[in-house]
Amino acid sequence: MSDVPPTPPPSIGQIFAGFFGIGVIGFGGVLPLTRRMIVEQRRWMTGDEFTGVLGLCQFLPGGNVINLSAAVGLRFRGLPGAIAGLAGLMSAPFVIVLLLGLFYARFQEEPLVRRAFAGLAAAAAGLIVAMAIKIAAPLRRDLPAAAIALLCFVAIAWLRTPLLPTLLVMAPLGIALHWARAR
Amino acid sequence: MSGTLLTLALLFGQLSLLSFGGGPTVLPEMQRQVVEVNHWMTATDFAALFALAQAAPGPNMLVSTLVGLRAAGIPGAIVATLGMIVPSSLLTVASLSVWDRFREARWRKIVQAGLLPATVGLFLAAALLIALSADRSVPLAAVTIAVAGLMVATKIHPLWLLAAGAGLGVLGVV
Numbered sequence: 001m002s003d004v005p006p007t008p009p010p011s012i013g014q015i016f017a018g019f020f021g022i023g024v025i026g027f028g029g030v031l032p033l034t035r036r037m038i039v040e041q042r043r044w045m046t047g048d049e050f051t052g053v054l055g056l057c058q059f060l061p062g063g064n065v066i067n068l069s070a071a072v073g074l075r076f077r078g079l080p081g082a083i084a085g086l087a088g089l090m091s092a093p094f095v096i097v098l099l100l101g102l103f104y105a106r107f108q109e110e111p112l113v114r115r116a117f118a119g120l121a122a123a124a125a126g127l128i129v130a131m132a133i134k135i136a137a138p139l140r141r142d143l144p145a146a147a148i149a150l151l152c153f154v155a156i157a158w159l160r161t162p163l164l165p166t167l168l169v170m171a172p173l174g175i176a177l178h179w180a181r182a183r
Numbered sequence: 184m185s186g187t188l189l190t191l192a193l194l195f196g197q198l199s200l201l202s203f204g205g206g207p208t209v210l211p212e213m214q215r216q217v218v219e220v221n222h223w224m225t226a227t228d229f230a231a232l233f234a235l236a237q238a239a240p241g242p243n244m245l246v247s248t249l250v251g252l253r254a255a256g257i258p259g260a261i262v263a264t265l266g267m268i269v270p271s272s273l274l275t276v277a278s279l280s281v282w283d284r285f286r287e288a289r290w291r292k293i294v295q296a297g298l299l300p301a302t303v304g305l306f307l308a309a310a311l312l313i314a315l316s317a318d319r320s321v322p323l324a325a326v327t328i329a330v331a332g333l334m335v336a337t338k339i340h341p342l343w344l345l346a347a348g349a350g351l352g353v354l355g356v357v
Contacts, residue, residue, distance in 0.1 A: 101260070167203075174297035
């Protein structure tokens with residue numbers, strides 16, 4: 001089903017519209033929605049092509065879907081396509097979050113708003129705790145990798161070392177571990 | 184004012200290029216810079232802005248928009264958002280044409296697997312720091328634990344859990 005031949009390349013407007021739809025409805029896990037839109041609904045790419053481009057987006061820094069909108073736009077319509085993908089994805093969420101932020105700044109001293117936000121923040125913290133548990137779970141069976149993760153956790157959360165120097169130590173450690181295994 | 188905008192652009196531009204493994208990995212550094220280095224807000228405020236960004240649709244990097252808004256108004260929101268998006272997107276755009284050549288390369292797989300432990304450590308640090316900032320009472324901590332448990336164990340939509348958290352707050356339960 002995911003390997004039907006792609007339709008003709010999308011126009012700038014179609015790229016904008018496709019990612020605009022993702023930006024408006026996407027909460028939390030946007031990636032499956034993006035795959036469905038590109039591969040199954042609009043048929044811009046085959047499943048394999050999508051997986052290939054996604055690989056780059058996961059390899060490089062930046063939000064996966066943000067990178068994806070730029071990469072997909074670029075592949076079909078060059079730099080204007082990349083800008084259309086990014087603008088489509090980000091414009092509605094940007095305006096919505098800005099309005100929420102202005103509302104919060106205006107009413108944050110109201111007791112009701114403050115109580116609602118205390119509860120909301122506790123729940124949002126739970127979401128990221130769950131994300132951390134899911135991403136950490138596979139390391140249970142890989143003690144050396146888990147030790148590097150723990151070291152990085154202690155440096156950032158407890159010692160509060162800045163991110164750049166921490167990554168400059170932790171990334172080579174992890175790469176050396178996997179390089180030694182690959183030999 | 185323009186000094187703050189420059190600070191925002193440099194800060195989020197740097198975070199954009201360091202966010203291996205996705206946005207949440209740079210949350211601890213963002214909190215450190217925003218709260219401890221630049222004193223734009225308290226850690227509790229930062230947790231509230233993070234929650235606000237989670238409650239909005241779209242990519243979860245939008246907390247940068249709210250930090251920019253707090254630090255320098257709407258121009259700050261625009262600069263912070265562009266700072267977070269543009270550098271990593273430029274890198275993606277510049278790499279796409281060569282990606283097919285090194286996609287299957289051995290070093291590429293080793294580097295990607297090698298970055299994972301640090302990513303896990305950063306996710307755990309982000310979770311702990313956000314939870315410590317948000318949970319100022321035992322009932323609030325209970326909400327965090329319950330939401331985390333439900334997210335791990337069930338397929339419930341996160342928006343319901345956010346709404347439930349806000350609702351419990353309004354009712355004065357937590």
